[in-house]
Amino acid sequence: FQKLQKEQVVAGWPSWLAAVAGEAIKGWVPRRADSFEKLDKIGQGTYSSVYKARDRTQKKIVALKKVRFDSMDPESIKFMAREIVILRRLDHPNIIKLEGLVTSRNSCSLFLVFEYMEHDLTGLASLPSFKFSEPQVKCYMQQLLSGLDHCHSRGVLHRDIKGSNLLIDNHGILKIADFGLASFYDHHQSMPLTSRVVTLWYRPLELLLGATHYGVSVDLWSSGCILGELYAGKPIMPGRTEVEQLHKIFKLCGSPSEDYWRKSKLPCTTVFKPVQPYKRRLVETFKAFPPTAVGLIDILLSLDPAHRGTAAGALKNEYFTTKPLACDPSCLPKYPPSKEIDAKLREEARRREAGGARSQRVNLETGGQKLPQVIPVHNANTELVTSVQGRRGNSHSKSRSELLNHYQEEAASGFPIDPPRHSQAAKEVGKDRMDHNTKRVSHSGPLAPGVGWTKAGKKYDDMNVISTRADLSTLSGLVASRTSLSDDSRDKLGPSQPKATDQVAKSSESHEVSGSARRTYRKQHTHSITGSHQLEKGRAKEPVLHGHGFNGNKIHFSGPLLVPSNNMEQMLKEHDRRIQEAARRARLEKARLGQS
Numbered sequence: 001f002q003k004l005q006k007e008q009v010v011a012g013w014p015s016w017l018a019a020v021a022g023e024a025i026k027g028w029v030p031r032r033a034d035s036f037e038k039l040d041k042i043g044q045g046t047y048s049s050v051y052k053a054r055d056r057t058q059k060k061i062v063a064l065k066k067v068r069f070d071s072m073d074p075e076s077i078k079f080m081a082r083e084i085v086i087l088r089r090l091d092h093p094n095i096i097k098l099e100g101l102v103t104s105r106n107s108c109s110l111f112l113v114f115e116y117m118e119h120d121l122t123g124l125a126s127l128p129s130f131k132f133s134e135p136q137v138k139c140y141m142q143q144l145l146s147g148l149d150h151c152h153s154r155g156v157l158h159r160d161i162k163g164s165n166l167l168i169d170n171h172g173i174l175k176i177a178d179f180g181l182a183s184f185y186d187h188h189q190s191m192p193l194t195s196r197v198v199t200l201w202y203r204p205l206e207l208l209l210g211a212t213h214y215g216v217s218v219d220l221w222s223s224g225c226i227l228g229e230l231y232a233g234k235p236i237m238p239g240r241t242e243v244e245q246l247h248k249i250f251k252l253c254g255s256p257s258e259d260y261w262r263k264s265k266l267p268c269t270t271v272f273k274p275v276q277p278y279k280r281r282l283v284e285t286f287k288a289f290p291p292t293a294v295g296l297i298d299i300l301l302s303l304d305p306a307h308r309g310t311a312a313g314a315l316k317n318e319y320f321t322t323k324p325l326a327c328d329p330s331c332l333p334k335y336p337p338s339k340e341i342d343a344k345l346r347e348e349a350r351r352r353e354a355g356g357a358r359s360q361r362v363n364l365e366t367g368g369q370k371l372p373q374v375i376p377v378h379n380a381n382t383e384l385v386t387s388v389q390g391r392r393g394n395s396h397s398k399s400r401s402e403l404l405n406h407y408q409e410e411a412a413s414g415f416p417i418d419p420p421r422h423s424q425a426a427k428e429v430g431k432d433r434m435d436h437n438t439k440r441v442s443h444s445g446p447l448a449p450g451v452g453w454t455k456a457g458k459k460y461d462d463m464n465v466i467s468t469r470a471d472l473s474t475l476s477g478l479v480a481s482r483t484s485l486s487d488d489s490r491d492k493l494g495p496s497q498p499k500a501t502d503q504v505a506k507s508s509e510s511h512e513v514s515g516s517a518r519r520t521y522r523k524q525h526t527h528s529i530t531g532s533h534q535l536e537k538g539r540a541k542e543p544v545l546h547g548h549g550f551n552g553n554k555i556h557f558s559g560p561l562l563v564p565s566n567n568m569e570q571m572l573k574e575h576d577r578r579i580q581e582a583a584r585r586a587r588l589e590k591a592r593l594g595q596s
Ligand SMILES: Nc1ncnc2c1ncn2[C@@H]1O[C@H](COP(=O)(O)OP(=O)(O)OP(=O)(O)O)[C@@H](O)[C@H]1O
Pocket: 042, 043, 044, 045, 046, 047, 048, 049, 050, 063, 065, 096, 114, 115, 116, 117, 118, 120, 164, 165, 167, 177, 178, 179, 180, 339, 441, 443
């Protein structure tokens, strides 16, 4: 082992990487930073900044993902390296290809080199002038499911399937990206995994109920949400909090059978089980969609994970065998470039945000025309970016720090790490990531305009038939929540980007449940709230679920754990009230900062 480590250092790898993540770099040599010319910043993730760059050696454009971690902390390195190990395990036309790593013996940073992808599904769906045709939706879904089938056949769960992680190149090829939350899994689901994965709107029931033994079905649920979204033109279950998400699932998919509740040993079932069952209304809600699409959505959004089938099975569904068939990717329209413009406008918005109330006044005075003056963009792209900016804001309640805390999962992943000696170290990593470094990002959002064949302009309501035409005005009201990032001065790939100072909404609390099921658990997650619902920077608490009170950061649950269904409505009202209260405080605070 030490010999291999030495060899890797000789090959040019930094010792901190070779020491703890040898498998991630095995057989590779690091690429030199000066063999790339950094162009635009095109993406900002929870644990990364992504740049468009020119590969001087290969003479092509690539994406460089600069991953953030603490090179002094082995756990942090191992966690980051898992993404690399997983990416290297995969090899499929519908999975993003990791082409190399950029670092050097004396460097503390690491860049992942990817093939460059011009678009993502969320961005394309946000194009106001485009509507996806049915063959096009089928084409994207086919590629998504093929990529997923490959992941699953190699023992990998993606665990964050959503439109912004589905990248699309200029030839119409879709590739699944962002394996930062991915994990290896065993088919028997014997090893526990964390339930704190998958962006909220795409998160299946069992994870919301705290499941720790799950499999490919979590990705299939997310795919069902994507399919529904592509037809509806908006996210089909856009919950703002976990409780609201559950409620949306119950209203659309019905509540689980008595048998499900009885058999499932999920931690939160007693808390969330409604007294009156909810009827499944999926078919009538989506009655404007083609029947075969509804049939597949119905399977993918099965409450029981076992009924969701497999990606391979979904590919054989009659949805794909009925005319109109999926088109060939090469037949898909060519879209205008958006990533750089998207990134520049985000940056511009950030600057304006940083300028506070004063610059807001300036924008008002100029009739909001400031942006196009700074960045000359094609009209269509201006619209595109507006809606893209909108759709990037979404409740993204994932916690990589919690993943980091989840040692069993690391073990299940097959990633070669030592068993934890003391869990506190990892907790500190998680804490550090949350508090000092990343604070997590809320991101991604709706896949905007739907296929658009019926009922234009119908108001969206969970219980109403969902319109198949997007209301873009609601989308552009979404606000992305971004992390405050510290730029690495050791970044050798060119001048560092200005610091992102977008608002971060963070929620962190521990719930203490008293009564027969007394237990304590911590959860930390981020909310990105739409429009005026921005949460204040700092700690915004989730609502009390059932007549319990806050005590500092703890919520004490006492009394019956069974929540009567009418309390769900009450609970949601309370949610809204708290969110609005937080938003009001945030506005006041912003105004105060603007004055000072
Ligand atoms: N190969 C690529 N080509 C073009 N753009 C890319 C590529 N990879 C990533 N991006 C852009 O960068 C963004 C962030 O990348 P990625 O999702 O991998 O990072 P992350 O830190 O894991 O983000 P997240 O917080 O969204 O999970 C993406 O949403 C995408 O827009």
